[in-house]
Each structure stands twice: as structure tokens, then as C-alpha cells.
Amino acid sequence: MDVHCSSCGEPWDVYHLRHDAIFETDLDRAEAEVWRSLSPKERLSSRYREKFQAAGYQFGASILDVMHCPACPKDAEPDPVKAAIKAGIVELLGDDEDGIAATLEDFGL
Numbered sequence: 001m002d003v004h005c006s007s008c009g010e011p012w013d014v015y016h017l018r019h020d021a022i023f024e025t026d027l028d029r030a031e032a033e034v035w036r037s038l039s040p041k042e043r044l045s046s047r048y049r050e051k052f053q054a055a056g057y058q059f060g061a062s063i064l065d066v067m068h069c070p071a072c073p074k075d076a077e078p079d080p081v082k083a084a085i086k087a088g089i090v091e092l093l094g095d096d097e098d099g100i101a102a103t104l105e106d107f108g109l
Contacts, residue, residue, distance in 0.1 A: 003064050003104045006078035006086060010071040014101040017063050024070075025051040040095045062090045064100050082109055 002011040022032045025048075035043060043063055052059065056070030065086045067078045086109050093099040 001101050001105050003066060003101060004109055005066045005069040005072060006060075006083045006109075007068045007076035008072040010066075010069050012066055012069065014064060014097075014105075017066070018097065021052070021055075021057065021063075022048075024055045024057075026054065027051060040097060060087055060090060062097065062100055064097060064104060065090050085109060 001014045003014060003017070004011050019036060022035045023029070025032070027035065035048060040062060044059060044061070049059070056068070056072070057066065058068035059065055060067050060083070067083060068076065085107070086104065089103050089107075089109075090100055093103065
């Protein structure tokens, strides 16, 4: 299942975002493994957001709401309509990452 970056449209595999993208940061392996066991909200604490941003990722309220990604040109900005729709879906579905992933994929977001 894929979700798309709101800035460049690059597809991102949901499994990769939920389980592997953390290893693209500068965290050591042990800390990255701990991150994988955190709740969806804890995974996006300010500390982890900074680590992801250094690796080229920017997320909305969910790890599946990719606002900016490593494939984006430096000056890329999120499409405001797509970003708003994705934010609404994430807000409605809360911590249901499977529901978020399925809904975003269904709508090509």
C-alpha cells in the first residue's frame, strides 16, 4: 500500500514509513528499534520529527501523512488542498494507521 508526498507526489510504501524509515535517521539501531514500539503519537514527538527532518521527511499528524520527502526538490511546497484532505482523514481516523493508509491509498493521497 502506498501513500503520496503532498509536495512532490512521490509514492511511499506504508510498511517502509512505519517500520524502516526510522533507520534513515542518525539514530543508533537500538534507539530506532525502540521507536518502532512507540505509539503513533510518540513516534512523532519533536525529537523524532527533528531526526526525520534531517533525513528529508516532514510529516503531518501521522507518519503516513508525508508532507515533504527526500525525493522533493528543495523548494517544493505541499499542495494545500491535498494537505487539508489528508489532515482531515488523519484527524477522523486518529491512531488507526491501517484505516489511514487504506483511505489515503483509495484517494491517491
